Amino acid sequence: MHIRSFSAFAILSFITLFAAPVAAQDDEAPPTEVVRPAKLMTLNAEQAMLRRDFFGRVTAKETVDLAFQVSGQIEQFPVSEGESYDAGALLAQLDLQPLERSVSQAQVNLNKAQRDLDRLQNLSSANVAEVQIQDARTQRDIARIALENAEEQLADATLRAPFDALIVRRLAAAFSTVSAGTPVVRLSDMSEIRVDIDVPEILFRRAQSTDDVRFLASLPDTDETYPLVVREFEAETADVAQTFRVTLAFTETPGAFVLPGASVTVTAEAREGDQTRMQIPETALVYSADRTPSIMVFEPSGDDPNVGSVRQTPVEIEIGDDGRVGIVDGPASGTEIVSAGAAMLQDGQRVRRFTGIGE
Structure with missing residues (x-):
């Protein structure tokens, strides 16, 4: 009797165990489509555009080495490399005392020559030879020229910025003695920022003959691009690559501060006919x-x-x-x-x- 009860209980449990998953599957909703x-x-x-990227280098509108036109010792040299200065700003100055003395001496000589001429002219009625008056007039003129030369040398002892300038390099030291014509400072005119690139002959001819070529510049670490225009070009090719050196100019000032020698990526875009x-x-x-x-x-x-x-x-x-x-x-x-x-x-x-x- 106990054996029959146990068997019935086992069969009932087995049926319940396997019926539960089937019932659960019947209750699940059909899967939805994933969009x-x-x-x-x-x-x-x-x-259709033809695009080429070129490596460019920033250049200044002009870069010049300034030198004194007279010898002397540099007494003032207030400029710093990498700084910008307005046109007319003092860049360097020699010791002016020797030159000022030369001006004073030339002025004295001119005054004496003028007095000698005046004296001979006043004595012309006393049988003073005309040749003496002419010689005195010549000495007066020579003394005047000597004064002008001395004043010009005094002015040449001061260097001022000929334009709004960026100081690239100091080529001499303060208090050093320099000869006339020896460069003492190198400066760049950054009023217009330019870029030099080397372009192949085909694109060079196309840039000359049509207005379909557009140049854009992008600076490192920036996503902005700046339009460029052609300013000038070298009329001969490079010896090796058969490329022409073309100088471009920014039409607007870049947001980032750029210096001569900085690298720029220049993109040239040209239309490919009517395609x-x-x-x-x-x-x-x-x-x-x-x-x-x-x-x-x-x-x-x-x-x-x-x-x-x-x-x-x-x-x-x-x-x-x-x-x-x-x-x-x-x-x-x-x-x-x-x-x-x-x-x-x-x-x-x-x-x-x-x-x-x-x-």
Whole structure:
């Protein structure tokens, strides 16, 4: 009797144990379709552009070495390298005392020569020879020239900035004695910031013959670009690379402070005739096993324009000289495609437009 009761209890427990999962499965709802977000872009036909990047170096409008036109000892040298000074600012000055004495001496000699001439002219009625008067007049003129030379040498003993200048380098030390013509300071005119680049002959000829070439400069560690204009060029090529040196100028002052010698990336853009291209990022491409490129075209469905499916569409592409991908043959301009992560999607998969994090 006890054995029958135990067997019945065991059978009942076994049935209950295996019936519970079946009941739970019957209660579960069918899985819902996951609609993945997709970043979209609209194809836009643009003028095909040829782009080249060049290494450029910042240069000044003018860089000059200033020198005294008279010998002497440097007494004042108040400038510092890397500092800017307004036009007319004192840059350096020699000891003026010897030169001031020369001016005084020349003035005395001129006064004496003038008195001698006046005396002979007053005595002309007393049978003073005309040749004596002419000699005295000559001595007076010589003394006047000597005074002018002394005054000019005194003025040459002071160096002032000929323009708003950046001090590049001090070429002499304070209190040192320098000869006439020896450079003592190098300065640059930064009123217009310029950039030198070396361009190939083909682009050089194109830049001369048309206005279709545009130059843009970008400085290190910045995302801003600045337009450049051609100022001048060297009329002969480099010995090795057959390139022309072209000097460009900023049309506006860069936000960052730049010095001569700083590096700049210069981008040259030129139109490629009447050709147009639809540029797409590499992340929009899907490659088949035989490396045939395709893109995922977005097709809205239903009432919600932000939800739809993607259709894998083969395209013919061309990689530009700047590394950008252009569509040569494919969907028309205005078509929406997946711009990022296209390779993660399947043909016909439903997606929703990605509008931002959390959307």
